[in-house]
Amino acid sequence: MTKEQILSVTGLIKDFGEGETQTHVLKDINLAMAAGEMAALLGPSGSGKSTLLTILGTLMRATGGTHEMLGVDLMHASEAQRTEFRSKNLGFVFQFHHLLPDLSALENVMMPAACAAGRETATMRARASELLDAVGLSDRRDFRPAAMSGGQRQRVAVARALINNPVLVLADEPTGNLDRESADHVMDLIHKINQTMGSSFLISTHDEHIAGRCQRRIELLDGRIVRS
Amino acid sequence: MxxxxxxxxxxxxxxxxxxxxxxxxxxxxxxxxxxxxxxxxxxxxxxxxxxxVGSIPHVVLEMPDRDPATLYMGPGAQVVLQKDLSRRGQITIWQPMIPIIEQSSGVIAVSPQIRGSAFVQRGQAVSPVGVIGTMPGKLSVIAEIDGAIVDGSSNLPADGILIGSVLARDLGLRVGQVVQLTSDRGRSRSFRIGGIFTLGIASADRQSIYMNFATARALFDLPTGISRIEIKVQPATDAAGIAERLRLSTGLKATAWTEDNQQxxxxxxxxxxxxxxxxxxxxxxxxxxxxxxxxxxxxxxxxxxxxxxxxxxxxxxxxxxxxxxxxxxxxxxxxxxxxxxxxxxxxxxxxxxxxxxxxxxxxxxxxxxxxxxxxxxxxxxxxxxxxxxxxxxxxxxxxxx
Structure with a gap:
């Protein structure tokens, strides 16, 4: 049975600068992802991995090509429409956790949902608690980021990425700042969530060990997909 | 929010x-x-x-200055009646005006007064003064004389006067002493000093003398009329507007305190x-x-x-x-x-x-x-x-x- 396609980009290009200083960072990217898929995005530094994730996450517009997700033409959507789409359908995990220092672990997990709704609700609180339980941090829910280890912070960041039940989670080097043990713990978690919650993951990494745990490899070289 | x-x-x-x-x-x-x-x-x-403004009237009503009557005006010639300098401006029909003024918006006190110039004499010492004759009970409605008495009392019997403290010092006067007052109408009379006041206004403390209304009538030869009507208003800053209203309602010349205190x-x-x-x-x-x-x-x-x-x-x-x-x-x-x-x-x-x-x-x-x-x-x-x-x-x- 064919899984439902959630993401489709064709002929996608991204240029920075103009004239003589113009740089072609992404060149003719064609990519599709299915629901529940877990893919690794590999490539050397400067190959365009982060730029591709940023564009797929609607944080930046491509210079050309098409970009559709769940049937929505994100290439031509307004900034407000892209922001709303992002808050409802996309989750992010970054190399650095980027938790808000003034909020507790529980409040950080609720943050994306609260931003969209304009308030924190009991439902959000329950869902955030569930997610913290799932990432093994139920005893840290009232701790602020400064009182947690690097691995714990990144697990909170994973839980935060899932609060809105995103269709696709974009993870940019999510284990890049962690030791091997913590990295494995985070990858176990991502794998479990992918299996149980059905969210798709696109994980940018240099690490073959991490890539080996994904179902699919997408390799970028000099701005082009050379293997998908 | x-x-x-x-x-x-x-x-x-x-x-x-x-x-x-x-x-x-x-x-x-x-x-x-x-x-x-x-x-x-x-x-x-x-x-x-x-x-x-605490010790001065906010609005003063007086008879308007009248231009001399023109008897003849022809080509190259004009005949004008000379102004009678011996006649003083006085408000002759003033009693009916008082209730009207008192009921005007913003007016809080009204004091009909007889005023005139005089010389006060004590032995060889002579000094020009301004005399103010006030009605019974109206002594302190414009300037707080009762509260400014520094010696004696503020009672004003027919032969009593109140004088300013600077005048008393200049002439060496004390309460109970008798002085001679000669008005600008040529009438002269002796008075006993009943009280000495200090208002804190140099001109008043040096030159003002208060006396009984009836006595002032006789001294200044004003059997029926009065010299002016002094008025206090609230707030004092509205004096100009109230003066204009009173001018229209009484036909008298109305001067607000603000006209003399532009600085x-x-x-x-x-x-x-x-x-x-x-x-x-x-x-x-x-x-x-x-x-x-x-x-x-x-x-x-x-x-x-x-x-x-x-x-x-x-x-x-x-x-x-x-x-x-x-x-x-x-x-x-x-x-x-x-x-x-x-x-x-x-x-x-x-x-x-x-x-x-x-x-x-x-x-x-x-x-x-x-x-x-x-x-x-x-x-x-x-x-x-x-x-x-x-x-x-x-x-x-x-x-x-």
């Missing part, structure tokens, strides 16, 4: 209590300066006005403008202080704002958070400053009780609510620009994605 924006704004402020307290203290100081200046400028104006008005106006400039500067200081603090906070929180934008926070939410932060700093700082100013001004005496060396501060004119409202508005305005800048932060750049 977005409850989540309120929560995050509060959390930002409470997460750095020292910095927040310092910022609010700066706002409070600006508000205190604003209120202090308002109370001082207002109090000074009240004091000067009280001192100036005071100009001084008060300049003083008020100076106060406004100082208050404006304190508001500008608040705006600059809050705006710069907000900008610094936004630079420090750039990556947090970026991550919130990446997680779906709208520009509106980001703007709300920072505008609320600025407004909260303004409101709390303003209320604290107003409270501090109120407490600091509490022990100061009211303007009416100010003595030499005291600051004439009127707490009632402190503009507390205006200061709080303007500061809150200023704080809100000061935070709009930084908030808009925060909303424009590119999440990709801010989080280094």
């Amino acid at each position: 977005n409850p989540y924006a309120v929560k995050l704004a509060m959390r930002h402020l409470l997460s750095h209590p020292g910095q927040t307290a310092l910022l609010m203290a700066g706002v409070a100081l600006g508000v205190s300066v604003f209120i202090f200046m308002s109370a001082l400028i207002g109090g000074l104006a009240t004091l000067l006005t009280l001192r100036t 005071l008005f100009e001084g008060l106006d300049a003083q008020a403008r100076t106060g406004t400039i100082i208050k404006a500067f304190s508001l500008v200081t608040i705006i600059v202080g809050i705006a710069s603090a907000m900008l610094l906070s936004i630079v420090r929180r750039q990556s947090e704002i970026g991550i919130m934008r990446a997680m779906g926070a709208s520009r509106g939410l980001v703007i709300s958070i920072y505008v609320l932060e600025g407004t909260l700093i303004g409101v709390v700082g303003a209320i604290t400053g107003a409270l501090a100013a109120w407490l600091a001004l509490l022990p100061l005496p009211p303007v009416s009780a100010v003595t030499r060396g005291d600051l004439p501060i009127d707490r009632q004119q402190g503009d507390f609510l205006l200061a709080i409202a303007l500061t809150t508005l200023a704080a809100t305005l000061a935070s709009i620009l930084p908030a808009r800048r925060a909303a424009r932060i590119d999440p990709v750049e801010a989080i280094g994605a």
Whole structure:
């Protein structure tokens, strides 16, 4: 049975600068992802991995090509429409956790949902608690980021990425700042969530060990997909 | 109001209590300066006005000057009746006017008076004086003579007079002594000094003599008419308008105190403008202080704002958070400053009780609510620009994605 396609980009290009200083960072990217898929995005530094994730996450517009997700033409959507789409359908995990220092672990997990709704609700609180339980941090829910280890912070960041039940989670080097043990713990978690919650993951990494745990490899070289 | 924006704004402020307290203290100081200046400028104006108008009539009604009658006007010639300089301007039919004047809006006291010039003589010493004859019970309605008596009493029997303390000192006069008064109508009579007063106005203390209304009639040869009607109004600053109304209703010449005290008005106006400039500067200081603090906070929180934008926070939410932060700093700082100013001004005496060396501060004119409202508005305005800048932060750049 064919899984439902959630993401489709064709002929996608991204240029920075103009004239003589113009740089072609992404060149003719064609990519599709299915629901529940877990893919690794590999490539050397400067190959365009982060730029591709940023564009797929609607944080930046491509210079050309098409970009559709769940049937929505994100290439031509307004900034407000892209922001709303992002808050409802996309989750992010970054190399650095980027938790808000003034909020507790529980409040950080609720943050994306609260931003969209304009308030924190009991439902959000329950869902955030569930997610913290799932990432093994139920005893840290009232701790602020400064009182947690690097691995714990990144697990909170994973839980935060899932609060809105995103269709696709974009993870940019999510284990890049962690030791091997913590990295494995985070990858176990991502794998479990992918299996149980059905969210798709696109994980940018240099690490073959991490890539080996994904179902699919997408390799970028000099701005082009050379293997998908 | 977005409850989540309120929560995050509060959390930002409470997460750095020292910095927040310092910022609010700066706002409070600006508000205190604003209120202090308002109370001082207002109090000074009240004091000067009280001192100036406290002992003078606010409106004076007199017979209008009449132009000499023209008997003939032809080509190359004009015949004009010479003015009779021996006739004084007097209000002959004045009794019916008094109730009309008393019932006029703003009028609080009316004193019909007989006035004239005279010489007071004690032995070889002679001095020109102005004599004021007042009706029974009306002695203190214009100048507070009762309260200004420094020797003797304010009773005015038919042969009694009250004299100013400077005149008494110049002529070596004391209560109980008898002096000779000769009016400009050539009538002369002896009077016993019943009291000596000090109004604090040099001209009055040197040249004024008060006497019984009936006695003044005889001394100045005015069997029925009166010289003028003196009036007090409330507020004193409305005197010009009330004078114009009384001129129209009585047909008399009406002169407001403001006509003779233009310099005071100009001084008060300049003083008020100076106060406004100082208050404006304190508001500008608040705006600059809050705006710069907000900008610094936004630079420090750039990556947090970026991550919130990446997680779906709208520009509106980001703007709300920072505008609320600025407004909260303004409101709390303003209320604290107003409270501090109120407490600091509490022990100061009211303007009416100010003595030499005291600051004439009127707490009632402190503009507390205006200061709080303007500061809150200023704080809100000061935070709009930084908030808009925060909303424009590119999440990709801010989080280094």
